[in-house]
Amino acid sequence: MEIRYAVSPAETKTLGTEQLRKEFVIENLFAPGELKLVYSHVDRFITGGVIPTNEPVKLEADKHTMGADYFLERREIGIINVGPKGYITVDGTEYEMDSKDGLYVGLGNKDVTFRSADPSNPARFYFNSTPAHKNYPTEKIAISQADPQHLGSITNSNERTIYRYIHLNGVKSCQLVMGMTLLKPGNMWNTMPCHTHNRRSEVYFYFDMPEDGVVFHLMGEPTETRHVVMRNEQAVISPSWSIHSGVGTSNYTFIWGMAGENQEFSDMDMVAMKDLK
Ligand SMILES: O=C(O)C(=O)C[C@H](O)C(=O)CO
Numbered sequence: 001m002e003i004r005y006a007v008s009p010a011e012t013k014t015l016g017t018e019q020l021r022k023e024f025v026i027e028n029l030f031a032p033g034e035l036k037l038v039y040s041h042v043d044r045f046i047t048g049g050v051i052p053t054n055e056p057v058k059l060e061a062d063k064h065t066m067g068a069d070y071f072l073e074r075r076e077i078g079i080i081n082v083g084p085k086g087y088i089t090v091d092g093t094e095y096e097m098d099s100k101d102g103l104y105v106g107l108g109n110k111d112v113t114f115r116s117a118d119p120s121n122p123a124r125f126y127f128n129s130t131p132a133h134k135n136y137p138t139e140k141i142a143i144s145q146a147d148p149q150h151l152g153s154i155t156n157s158n159e160r161t162i163y164r165y166i167h168l169n170g171v172k173s174c175q176l177v178m179g180m181t182l183l184k185p186g187n188m189w190n191t192m193p194c195h196t197h198n199r200r201s202e203v204y205f206y207f208d209m210p211e212d213g214v215v216f217h218l219m220g221e222p223t224e225t226r227h228v229v230m231r232n233e234q235a236v237i238s239p240s241w242s243i244h245s246g247v248g249t250s251n252y253t254f255i256w257g258m259a260g261e262n263q264e265f266s267d268m269d270m271v272a273m274k275d276l277k
């Protein structure tokens with residue numbers, strides 16, 4: 001299991017492109033038949049992906065890194081299918097997962113397995129997991145059940161819909177907050193004006209992008225911004241002190257997952273445009 005340590009704002013200022021990417025960007029989250037996991041010391045996020053092919057794939061704990069006998073021994077997880085139809089089985093109960101359906105699985109569930117409806121056109125499950133202290137019920141969230149919020153305008157090239165899957169007024173969790181934002185065609189900007197949230201960190205996962213498309217993801221302290229170039233199905237870790245915003249070469253979709261000491265979506269420290277550097 002790959003490990004990322006927490007990096008300070010002062011150190012981040014000194015990093016070149018390659019080091020910045022090594023610390024914050026997760027480039028390879030998917031490999032057929034494999035469970036990919038990246039453990040970050042930023043709010044102890046585990047970000048992962050799985051493409052089940054001919055055999056189901058089990059969500060296994062990395063005993064050495066997690067010190068747990070099974071993955072959800074001290075954790076919860078939010079999973080979204082970013083590919084064709086698949087299934088997730090949680091301790092004997094099977095959930096059908098169409099494209100963009102989400103599933104919350106709480107602390108204490110021992111056996112979580114992923115499979116594809118059609119192994120020749122397999123599902124692609126992306127997930128975020130964070131530490132948990134009690135069990136909340138496992139719940140499927142179809143995109144049609146997620147809480148939509150329409151934001152932005154075509155004049156600002158940021159017309160988009162935010163779907164909240166796991167949040168205070170929806171599917172409950174200990175600390176994970178998770179959802180997905182879809183940009184309308186012809187719109188390229190996300191999360192500008194931008195924000196930080198000192199009480200939570202966040203991971204963005206960009207997808208539904210053409211092979212030669214990129215998103216210039218903006219990060220860093222508001223007065224020390226940097227960019228990293230993101231390609232399809234790559235994730236980027238955003239510590240609490242970092243802005244997280246982006247502009248693409250065409251419209252795209254991204255999944256955001258947050259964790260920290262509160263779950264209040266609107267608890268953001270907005271950055272005034274005049275303060276950005
Ligand atoms: O489109 C947006 O704006 C977002 O999706 C913002 C994220 O949800 C976020 O950064 C929440 O803190």
Ligand SMILES: [Zn+2]
Binds near residue numbers: 195196197202244
């Ligand atoms: Zn945010």
